[in-house]
Amino acid sequence: MDFWSRLMSPLSSGSSRQDQAKDPAKRLHRFEKEYGNLLTTWRTSSNLSRDSDAAETLEIRLQELTNILSDESRRPLPHPCIQFASSRHIYVPIGKIATTSYNEWIIKEAVLFFATLIESEEEAFVENTTFSASLTNLLVRITGPNSVRLGLDTESRVVELAFNITTKIRLAPDILPAWFKAQGSQDEGKRDSREKFAGRTQRADFPLFYILMDYIHHEGKVGDFARTGLLYIIEAASSSTLLEQWIVESDLSTLMATGLGALYSQLSRKLVIDHLPHQLPPILAFSDYQHPTSNFEVISSCSSEFQSHIETFLSHLLFWQDVLNHCKSVDVKSTLLEHFQVIFLQQLLYPSLLESSDIDGGSSVAVLTYLRRILESLDHPDMINLILHYLLALPEAPDAQSDEPSSLISSARKRKSMDLATMMASKSDTAVTPLLFNLVDLILACLRSKNQQTIYVTLQLVSAILKRHHRYAVMTLLKTEVLPSHVVHRTIGAHEQEVEYLLSLAGAVGGQDNFDDVYDSLLKDTMARLESHPCSLKLVAPHVGKNHNHKPAALSDSLPGAPREVREHTLRPDDPLLNAMLDLLETFFLNPVETNLSVTDSLVDLATCGYMSIEGWLARSPHSYQYDEDEDVSEEEASGDEDAKQSPSADAAKLTTEPQDEQAKSQKDCRCRPQWNQQSLPRLLHIVKRLCDQVITYKETVPRFEELLQQRREAFHTADMILHSPKPQPRDIPMTLGTPDRPSDEFSRSGSPSRPSAFEGLAQRLLSELSTPSRSGSPRGRREQNRGSGSGSGLATPSQRVDNYGTASPRTLPIPPPKEFPFPTHNGYRTASPSRIGDDIGVDLDNRGDMHPSRIADFAAADQTILSQRIGLPDRTIDPIPLKFNKAPIREPVSASREDEEDEDEFSKAAIGPDADEMDDEDGDEDKGEESENGEPQSPQDPETVSVSHVVTNVMIFQSFVFELASLVQVRAGLFNEVRFV
Known part of the structure; x- marks a missing residue:
């Protein structure tokens, strides 16, 4: 090769590479070559965790395969590389390479490879049981306890991939069987498929579900993907009776309730309300406001640690609300609410209110503030009804006895309720209920406190109840009288x-x-x-006429015992x-x-x-x-009567003008x-x-x-x-x-x-x-x-x-x-x-x-x-x-x-x-007070006095x-x- 040939060879090779990308046959040849080199490198390497050169080569080969597939999906048909990946099941060895490599970079490239196949929307990868099994095995292995620790970016890509699958399931519920399989006992093959897993739900039934469950408490994009993906799965339960029963008997409600309780337990037991010195409101700056003292036990409300914990807790509480909004199954919703009441309300929130005190450094301030933030954050009627119905000790509604035969899902929910009641009974022998000391008693006691911060946060809680949930305050927090229909x-x-x-x-x-x-x-x-x-x-x-088919919005409370609509009343x-x-x-x-x-x-x-x-x-x-007696009016009326007597048409005029x-x-x-x-x-x-x-x-x-x-x-x-x-x-x-x-x-x-x-x-x-x-x-x-x-x-x-x-x-x-x-x-x-x-x-x-x-x-x-x-x-x-x-x-x-x-x-x-x-x-000496360190007298401050x-x-x-x-x-x-x- 002469000088000019060697000089032009890079340009000619680059041009041929572009031609290979445009030509489907050449593109497929290149893809098969890269895939073959990938398998060769994997088979010749005995230990990828120690062979860094082989691991780097595998990473480059996986990246090249992903780039070819991504480029081909944007080009016009045909797509031979995608068809080759589907027909030869190349994702199976790629999944094994990633799971056995214990290398984060290889895992990251493998996840991107699977995501590219799903985004191509060709060859029905999401419906393929072999593809779902390979991808599920990959996700379970790399997120398990014995896997390599993933970085934030890789972890985000893993959860995003799981979220993309739930999005496909939401749009096309027919692909659910490829990802969800209820594993029953072998000797129960002749029974109905809905009864095979009764009380025997396992992680292997729906691994994707539990992968998302493991990440719902995370912050940032990872938590958002996990929570939204789980919402899509719960929403899909309305179109699958099998999935609905599985969710009822699974530990979803238990995990969510215990997770919420764990986040609540992380909140500080003692709290003081404060403001940062450079953010003090002017109305406080122009007063005798003093910053309260905080220490390792009593935390300040303006500290970054407290703000982070309370925001995390409230975000998970809003996730509960989103789950109930997306859930269309009455049994799933009832199971969730029952666990919310027993595990969170009865075991955590109410005991913290009961044990609070304003003399131990701010525990009353803390729990009352948390309850107010909860009531201000929620707007789901079922959750609000559950919280206030229990804390205010409202009477329980009689259970409606139905003559209809209970379905298998309802039977599963009853078994779940019995298991929950048995578990809670074994933990608490002498439980105090709101029937003895409810939220009203706590509020009235705190308003008589000597601690001004306790009074302050109690009034804020009262204001939140009055503004957002007034019908729960009538006849409980307030002593009211119902007014008659025709009040003056x-x-x-x-x-x-x-x-x-x-x-x-x-x-x-x-x-x-x-x-x-x-x-x-x-x-x-x-x-x-x-x-x-x-x-x-x-x-x-505005009142709508009778000809319009307009009805006022009805209350959407699905739980019994909610207070009736407010009628005209007044305070006693x-x-x-x-x-x-x-x-x-x-x-x-x-x-x-x-x-x-x-x-x-x-x-x-x-x-x-x-x-x-x-x-x-x-x-x-x-x-x-x-009223004062008006003598002038009486005289005018008397003179008017005299004139009427003298007038011949007085009687007739009186009849018309009297009304x-x-x-x-x-x-x-x-x-x-x-x-x-x-x-x-x-x-x-x-x-x-x-x-x-x-x-x-x-x-x-x-x-x-x-x-x-x-x-x-x-x-x-x-x-x-x-x-x-x-x-x-x-x-x-x-x-x-x-x-x-x-x-x-x-x-x-x-x-x-x-x-x-x-x-x-x-x-x-x-x-x-x-x-x-x-x-x-x-x-x-x-x-x-x-x-x-x-x-x-x-x-x-x-x-x-x-x-x-x-x-x-x-x-x-x-x-x-x-x-x-x-x-x-x-x-x-x-x-x-x-x-x-x-x-x-x-x-x-x-x-x-x-x-x-x-x-x-x-x-x-x-x-x-x-x-x-x-x-x-x-x-x-x-x-x-x-x-x-x-x-x-x-x-x-x-x-x-x-x-x-x-x-x-x-x-x-x-x-x-x-x-x-x-x-x-x-x-004299009365105003001298104590002396300061430099010997100057200081006047004592009377607690009953304030500055001008x-x-x-x-x-x-x-x-x-x-x-x-x-x-x-x-x-x-x-x-x-x-x-x-x-």
């Missing part, structure tokens, strides 16, 4: 009176926000909340749950912020059901209405407003009024309380902008971001003292800027005019303060909201005015736009001093109480002169109180709650027709 609702006059009363209380709290827009937005949110309640569907759904005044929540409302301003958010949310949830009447516990009862006059009089009577008697108010409104009085007392006794309240409202506005705008422009909020490129002399003389530990990073950024008395020259003052009424409003609802649930489209209510709020006067109160404090120091606090920056910093420092002081609840006599502050030094500015220092001392005395020195002297900053935040929550109560009363009246006009 409140009148329009009384309704308007109550709405205006609540709005006046909310307005009396004060503030400079656009409350009309805030309330209008809140009405839309309340409308969406009421319409989304599960009990309200029949009330708000002695309801323990309501009174427990009202007891927490009594100390609203001293409560933790999380407790107040939960108790207000739960109270609103009590009134969201359309069948729950609010009259008697939220609104006044119509039976308590008392109209009665209707007009009835309408007028309904518009009349009854006497406002405090004794007729429900306890809830009594407490709301008392809390409003306490706010007014705070205004009188705490210096600059209204100013601090407005600053806190603006702080929440700015925090909302930061959370929804991660990278805001410096022009919008230059001071909030605290960027290093701002002018160096801007607030360089900040005199703010150190804050409590609860003020995290967000609070330190916001409060240092928003607590300055000057607003006219700040960007926040300009934004006040253009502020919207959405989520940026300072008065978010209790639910929006935790997580926004969205707003509904605007609706035209039959009862328009009042536009003017009549604010009642409160005798004996003197609202603290900023100007009064300013007179003491010679400064106009309402107009300080041109004040020197050092003076602005002094005012900011004084505000921080006030916010850090600790106060308690006002006296129940509603008399103004003296507010006693401990001395708190104000840091000296960097460049302050001696005159500025003297003015600063005068300002501190004026802001804190003129008698601060005398108070400290009178208390904490009170200000709770006042914001209280005002939002009162607005929400008003919107709830108003929207219910229009949505559920609860008001009488005639």
Whole structure:
């Protein structure tokens, strides 16, 4: 061969290789050659685990075979290589090579080879029993306990291959016999095939089923493939009676229940609810929130370990729900639910609730949190019915006796139930049932706990039950009374009176926000909340005429004992749950912020059901209405009678106008407003009024309380902008971001003292800027005019303060909201005015736009001093109480002169109180408290006192709650027709 021939030989060989791929005959010749080399290498190698060269050669040959098959499946017919693989059964030796190699790379290439044959959809590989036996043997051997450890990628390909087979079975149930064979005893050959394996199910009957079962607890793509493939097999049981009976008698239900129990047991027994320091919500940062302590035994809810465990457990719980949704066999579903109740509910969940306590480091917090997450995650009616029916100790429904002969599948299910009962009886001799101590007892006991976290998570659980499963709470968690069919609702006059009363209380709290827009937005949110309640569907759904074949959706509970549909009812005044929540409302301003958010949310949830009447516990009862005697109306009626006597046609006119006059009089009577008697108010409104009085007392006794309240409202506005705008422009909020490129002399003389530990990073950024008395020259003052009424409003609802649930489209209510709020006067109160404090120091606090920056910093420092002081609840006599502050030094500015220092001392005395020195002297040793490590005295913190900053935040929550109560009363009246006009 000359030089030019040798130079052109690579090009010519490459061209011939492409021609071989296009030519079916040449392609087949190449495929047979590669297959022959593969067999030769395998037969000449005695031990592939030690012969690395032979193992590498086998891997390359398998890869080449797979590439040829994959390329041929994309080319036009004929496909001789695929036909050769089918006719010569080359997958049998390839499966043996992979199982005996103990080499992950060879196993991976063999799995890809089998997957390529299945994806080709030719030669009916999936229906071939020889192919299924070879592939099944491969999958069992490489996933068994004695196999080589597979990597994540190889493991994923193995499970994906098994999933592809279940997909074929789902689309073509006729191929099921190739993969599922019930192995019966040889001496039972003459019996029916459905009876051969009764009680004798084995892994060899359906290896693919158990391969998927072994991977359903895995995370990521592997677990997804396994769970979905198992769902397809269970769904295929509806078309195969043999498979249905096999699943009933198999250990599917036992493995699933024990697997769920194992994941539940991995959850921490003791838990504390916490937030990461850099993710602390602003509403907690502006309060006395302290991070709870956690250790190796008590785990924090924000830890990555807990989040991983709870997500894994909930994902498997949702897999249970998916199985029940896909299962069309009643017997398979009943077997699964029975094992779920006995193994998980009775043996794990209920004992953990029974043994929980709030004094051992958070076990009650843990189990109540887990139960709430379970109820919030599930929506399958059978599972919900099973959990709440058992935990609430609802009465069992009588078993329906059927005269029809039981089928073989039903008999198999009964044998399975008897085996389960026998196994559980041998494990527990003295079992405590919910008949002695149920979920209601636990909830009421936890609401009386001294542990605030226990109260917090209990209220969250109550709210979840009320919002999602209200019909289970009626007559169990709540003491209710069924109302008669023709109940007398409140009148329009009384309704308007109550709405205006609540709005006046909310307005009396004060503030400079656009409350009309805030309330209008809140009405839309309340409308969406009421319409989304599960009990309200029949009330708000449009009524369809008789000519349409439309029926309301029936309950899909297949288990007996589910509670009946909810009828119109109301809460009894002695309801323990309501009174427990009202007891927490009594100390609203001293409560933790999380407790107040939960108790207000739960109270609103009590009134969201359309069948729950609010009259008697939220609104006044119509039976308590008392009206003033109207003498003018009586005189008009008397004069009208005299005129009628003198008229000759009086009798005839009276007959025609009497019905109209009665209707007009009835309408007028309904518009009349009854006497406002405090004794007729429900306890809830009594407490709301008392809390409003306490706010007014705070205004009188705490210096600059209204100013601090407005600053806190603006702080929440700015925090909302930061959370929804991660990278805001410096022009919008230059001071909030605290960027290093701002002018160096801007607030360089900040005199703010150190804050409590609860003020995290967000609070330190916001409060240092928003607590300055000057607003006219700040960007926040300009934004006040253009502020919207959405989520940026300072008065978010209790639910929006935790997580926004969205707003509904605007609706035209039959009862328009009042536009003017009549604010009642409160005798004996003197609202603290900023100007009064300013007179003491010679400064106009309402107009300080041109004040020197050092003076602005002094005012900011004084505000921080006030916010850090600790106060308690006002006296129940509603008399103004003296507010006693401990001395708190104000840091000296960097460049302050001696005159500025003297003015600063005068300002501190004026802001804190003129008698601060005398108070400290009178208390003497009582206020000195313990000494710190450096010898400085520290004032002891009274557990019945909180900081002023904490009170200000709770006042914001209280005002939002009162607005929400008003919107709830108003929207219910229009949505559920609860008001009488005639």
